[in-house]
Amino acid sequence: MTELMEDTTQHISNFSRFARRAGGAAWIDQLRKAGIERFEQVGFPSRTDEQWRQTNIEAITKTAFQLPGDAAEVDVRRLHEQYSFGDDAVCELVFVNGRFSAELSKIDELPRGVRLASLADEIAADSADVREALGQHAKINANPFVALNSGFISDGAFLLLGRGTTVDRPIHFLYISVPGDEKTVSHPRTLVVAKDNSEATIVESYVGSTGTYLTNAVTEIVVGRDCRLDRNKLQHESLEAYHIATLQVTLGENSVFISHSAGIGSKLLRNDLNVVLNGERADATLNGLVMASGTQLIDNHTLLDHAAPNCTSHELYKYILNGKATGVFKGKIFVNQIAQKTDSKQTSKCLLLSDDATMHSQPALEIYADDVKCTHGSTTGPVDDDMVFYLRSRGLSFDASRHLLTYAFAADVTRRIKVEPVRRRLENYMAAQHGLPLDLRITDLGAHDDSARNM
Numbered sequence: 406m407t408e409l410m411e412d413t414t415q416h417i418s419n420f421s422r423f424a425r426r427a428g429g430a431a432w433i434d435q436l437r438k439a440g441i442e443r444f445e446q447v448g449f450p451s452r453t454d455e456q457w458r459q460t461n462i463e464a465i466t467k468t469a470f471q472l473p474g475d476a477a478e479v480d481v482r483r484l485h486e487q488y489s490f491g492d493d494a495v496c497e498l499v500f501v502n503g504r505f506s507a508e509l510s511k512i513d514e515l516p517r518g519v520r521l522a523s524l525a526d527e528i529a530a531d532s533a534d535v536r537e538a539l540g541q542h543a544k545i546n547a548n549p550f551v552a553l554n555s556g557f558i559s560d561g562a563f564l565l566l567g568r569g570t571t572v573d574r575p576i577h578f579l580y581i582s583v584p585g586d587e588k589t590v591s592h593p594r595t596l597v598v599a600k601d602n603s604e605a606t607i608v609e610s611y612v613g614s615t616g617t618y619l620t621n622a623v624t625e626i627v628v629g630r631d632c633r634l635d636r637n638k639l640q641h642e643s644l645e646a647y648h649i650a651t652l653q654v655t656l657g658e659n660s661v662f663i664s665h666s667a668g669i670g671s672k673l674l675r676n677d678l679n680v681v682l683n684g685e686r687a688d689a690t691l692n693g694l695v696m697a698s699g700t701q702l703i704d705n706h707t708l709l710d711h712a713a714p715n716c717t718s719h720e721l722y723k724y725i726l727n728g729k730a731t732g733v734f735k736g737k738i739f740v741n742q743i744a745q746k747t748d749s750k751q752t753s754k755c756l757l758l759s760d761d762a763t764m765h766s767q768p769a770l771e772i773y774a775d776d777v778k779c780t781h782g783s784t785t786g787p788v789d790d791d792m793v794f795y796l797r798s799r800g801l802s803f804d805a806s807r808h809l810l811t812y813a814f815a816a817d818v819t820r821r822i823k824v825e826p827v828r829r830r831l832e833n834y835m836a837a838q839h840g841l842p843l844d845l846r847i848t849d850l851g852a853h854d855d856s857a858r859n860m
Contacts, residue, residue: 412449412466417441419472419590420556427559429528436540440555443545450549459733459765460675460704465647470590470619473502476583480614484581485509488612488641490826495574496521498562501581503591505560518567519605521576524594525560534565538598542625543653548677550649554592554623561594566603566632575606575637575824582613582620582642590619597636601629601657606637608824611650612670613642622650630684632660637827641834642670644699651677658684658713665822666693667831668703679708682716682744693722694818694831696838697730704733709751711744711774718748723818724755725811726762735767738781742773751781756788756814758807812836 420441427437449466450457481501489509490497498521499509505523512521520534527535545552562578580593595609611620620642628634642648648671656662668674680689695703709718724732734753755764768781788807796806812835822828 413445415469416553416590417445419470423472423557423559430531432536433528433539433558437556437558440545440552440558443552444549444556447549447552456548456706456735460673460702462673462675464673465619465649468588468617468619471587473589473591473618474585476501476581477585480583481506481509481581484583484612484614485579488579488581488610490575490577490608493575493826494577494608495572497577497579498523499579499581500560500562500593502583502589503560503580503593516570516572518570519572520563520565520567522563523560524558524563524596527563528559532563534598535563535596538625538627539594539596540625542627542655543623543651547651547653547679550621551623551651554594554621554651557592558594561596564597564605564607566597566599566605568600569602570600571603572605575608575826577608577610580609580611580620580622582611582618582646584614584616584618588617590621593620593622595622595624597624597626597634599626599628599632599634602631603629604633606635606824608637608639608827610639611642611648613646615643615645617645618643619647619649622648624650624652626652626654626662628654628656628660628662630657630659632657634661635663635823636665637822637824638664638666639827639830640668640670640674641830644670644672644701646671648674650675652679654680654689656680656682656684656687656689659686660684661688663690664692665818665827666691666705667827668694668705669696669831669834671703672701674701674703676705678705679710680718681710681712682718683712685713685715687713687716689718691718691720691722692818692821694815695722695724695726695732696815696835697725697732698727700729702731702733705735707736709738709749711738711740711747711749714744715746716744716748718750720751721818722753723815724753724764725758725815726755726764727758729759729761731762732764734765734783735769736781737769737771738779740770740772740774740777740779745774745776747774747777747779749777749779753783754814755785756811757786758788758811
């Protein structure tokens with residue numbers, strides 16, 4: 406018990422200071438208190454917890470993270486210039502150390518029925534839409550980091566897609582972390598509510614300057630009937646930073662949800678992605694790409710919860726590990742008894758570029774219905790020597806052959822990303838890592854449609 410108290414003391418102390426200045430109605434105050442009380446009760450997870458067995462977070466639990474102060478303007482502007490989508494996004498909300506920056510944000514004219522704002526403004530206005538959805542899907546008992554985030558809810562992005570609305574260009578949420586001289590923690594929250602028959606593409610980017618800091622992010626997405634939502638996440642923070650994130654999605658009838666998640670930063674990255682297919686004929690796709698080197702640890706836990714009949718889901722996660730990096734993938738397809746005619750496929754593949762890299766892969770099926778089609782598979786191995794030999798016989802060097810095959814391995818995921826700034830950044834990153842020309846692109850291998858998911 407003493408060790409538990411030592412691990413949580415700093416965050417409880419931070420909450421005491423935060424609560425004195427945090428505003429809002431009674432309901433948000435109750436949500437915050439419930440979150441911090443839950444966190445104080447259970448503490449941080451340990452490796453004795455099955456869900457965290459392969460991910461040692463002791464470096465997080467033993468660090469006295471402080472709430473951030475004002476960030477250095479020169480660092481903020483540099484990162485904003487580097488990662489902003491500019492005209493490629495219809496709107497861009499920018500947050501610095503978890504706080505909304507109106508100066509750096511761009512909110513152009515949106516279609517009627519679409520509302521985009523900072524959570525702080527919505528909470529101050531006691532928004533009924535926020536009150537009805539916030540904290541109702543990402544529950545505080547889901548895991549301790551959700552509880553901790555809920556305790557510190559103050560700002561983040563809020564998007565409401567009204568009934569029948571369509572947004573043609575991406576909406577970008579850019580979260581910038583600049584820790585300064587202290588080790589800091591921020592708790593960004595993103596809430597997206599898509600009403601019936603709406604369609605949009607959203608991008609969450611998490612970036613940061615050098616230094617040690619913790620980003621503890623929670624995203625809730627509530628999707629109505631007959632919707633289509635394309636969600637992208639790019640995580641490219643400091644290699645000294647820690648990033649813990651939870652995505653909770655609830656899908657309505659006939660709706661399509663597509664998620665592309667790319668992790669290329671942080672010393673330790675943990676993503677929990679949970680999708681509940683709550684309406685008949687809902688369709689979910691989870692694609693992920695991990696590129697890690699050095700001593701990075703990147704962990705993805707996914708859950709596709711089939712709670713209604715006639716639903717489909719597809720999942721493809723690819724890892725590229727070099728140096729002494731560690732990858733973790735634990736994916737679960739859960740089929741409730743009511744979910745007859747479920748069709749679900751899960752694939753995890755890892756390319757090891759070093760003998761010292763380690764991959765832990767644990768795909769799982771838990772099925773209680775008797776009329777389903779569910780498959781899963783996992784492969785891990787080095788670059789194919791026969792393919793390297795073939796390319797070398799065509800005049801390429803050994804290193805160029807390996808690099809080109811690695812690039813092609815990742816392209817199976819990147820080519821599916823429809824948002825050009827996200828795809829371009831990943832391809833440029835790979836090209837720089839592998840010594841390839843920046844104008845090399847492997848994106849025309851197939852369209853992002855049903856046929857492209859025959860993995």
